Amino acid sequence: MKERVVYRHLKRVNGEEIDIVIEDGIIAEITGAGQARGDREWDGTDLYVSSGWIDMHVHAFPEFDPYGDEIDEIGVKQGVTTIVDAGSCGADRIGDLVASGKRAETNLLAFLNISRIGLKRIDELSELAWIDRELLKAALADYRDSIVGLKARISQSVVRENGVTPLRISRELSLETGMPLMVHIGSAPPDIREVIPLLQRKDIITHYLNGKANNLFDEAGEPLPVLTEAIGRGVHLDVGHGTASFSFRVAEAAKRQGIHPDTISTDIYRGNRLNGPVYSMANVLSKFLYLGYPLEEVIAAVTTRAAQWLGREELGRIQVGDPAHLTLFAVKEEPVELVDSEGERRVSNRRIEAKGVIVHGKFIECKVRA
Numbered sequence: 001m002k003e004r005v006v007y008r009h010l011k012r013v014n015g016e017e018i019d020i021v022i023e024d025g026i027i028a029e030i031t032g033a034g035q036a037r038g039d040r041e042w043d044g045t046d047l048y049v050s051s052g053w054i055d056m057h058v059h060a061f062p063e064f065d066p067y068g069d070e071i072d073e074i075g076v077k078q079g080v081t082t083i084v085d086a087g088s089c090g091a092d093r094i095g096d097l098v099a100s101g102k103r104a105e106t107n108l109l110a111f112l113n114i115s116r117i118g119l120k121r122i123d124e125l126s127e128l129a130w131i132d133r134e135l136l137k138a139a140l141a142d143y144r145d146s147i148v149g150l151k152a153r154i155s156q157s158v159v160r161e162n163g164v165t166p167l168r169i170s171r172e173l174s175l176e177t178g179m180p181l182m183v184h185i186g187s188a189p190p191d192i193r194e195v196i197p198l199l200q201r202k203d204i205i206t207h208y209l210n211g212k213a214n215n216l217f218d219e220a221g222e223p224l225p226v227l228t229e230a231i232g233r234g235v236h237l238d239v240g241h242g243t244a245s246f247s248f249r250v251a252e253a254a255k256r257q258g259i260h261p262d263t264i265s266t267d268i269y270r271g272n273r274l275n276g277p278v279y280s281m282a283n284v285l286s287k288f289l290y291l292g293y294p295l296e297e298v299i300a301a302v303t304t305r306a307a308q309w310l311g312r313e314e315l316g317r318i319q320v321g322d323p324a325h326l327t328l329f330a331v332k333e334e335p336v337e338l339v340d341s342e343g344e345r346r347v348s349n350r351r352i353e354a355k356g357v358i359v360h361g362k363f364i365e366c367k368v369r370a
């Protein structure tokens with residue numbers, strides 16, 4: 001007989017209280033709170049449940065410094081059951097990244113860096129010879145199940161003298177392979193007004209709330225026309241908080257202008273996890289609660305909306321018959337000081353705390369700074 005474990009009295013973000021029965025890693029039954037029967041019980045009173053959080057921008061290749069970390073440290077231990085590595089590796093090392101993903105508890109997907117060397121160096125697009133079209137296509141063919149798009153970091157320190165040329169090549173590769181682009185934006189050159197027009201439907205702008213001089217909003221906090229046009233074309237907006245790419249000032253302007261994130265991601269790696277300003281997915285989510293986004297919206301940005309973009313709807317739902325990948329979290333009504341990438345601070349009266357995840361039929365406790 002398989003053991004039936006009842007996770008009892010869990011609250012969904014819409015307020016509904018439920019019990020979830022898990023049998024052999026599969027969701028066997030969902031009932032009203034207090035109604036399910038099982039062999040073992042786990043009391044979830046005061047906790048929320050959602051499908052497992054998805055972080056669309058992380059750096060999960062520990063060998064690379066500074067932008068690297070251990071998969072489960074930035075995955076399940078953060079309440080995140082699926083991470084999407086944002087181009088840590090290009091064709092040279094993607095095989096190693098995918099292999100280490102298979103050994104982890106966290107589900108790993110990846111954007112393939114268009115530079116074959118990936119983040120082995122942090123100016124990976126400063127030599128156009130590092131964009132090797134044949135190697136890239138071979139990597140896509142070999143790791144089709146894990147690669148969800150192509151990554152190009154288009155900012156001064158990465159492209160050096162090359163301007164938008166690496167992005168033009170990325171666009172061609174995207175058309176040839178059918179893979180959408182995730183484009184990192186940052187300091188000029190290239191000017192942001194040259195970068196954004198090259199993006200198409202389904203492409204992702206990551207770091208869209210950065211506070212650098214070359215950002216997507218003008219002095220008055222109005223969105224640049226290239227941004228509103230891109231949204232009109234169906235370009236996807238991703239947070240990618242990171243060490244240098246999330247500004248409260250810009251995020252507040254974006255909120256006032258109704259320019260909401262499609263997905264909330266961390267751009268987490270060892271340094272900004274241990275020393276801030278990222279710390280954890282929960283910490284980043286708390287910043288969006290502070291900004292005034294409702295809890296349902298905040299959680300949708302790391303569940304249903306990410307799953308939809310990935311074309312893996314099952315990752316964003318809680319449904320009988322599906323493998324259980326769930327995140328359990330608390331919303332604490334207590335003051336917390338939050339810091340952005342500019343060192344600006346805000347005091348919020350609510351924060352999200354990841355308590356644990358359920359993956360592969362077991363509960364894994366989270367122990368991170370919320």
Ligand SMILES: [Zn+2]
Binds near residue numbers: 058059267
């Ligand atoms: Zn990144």
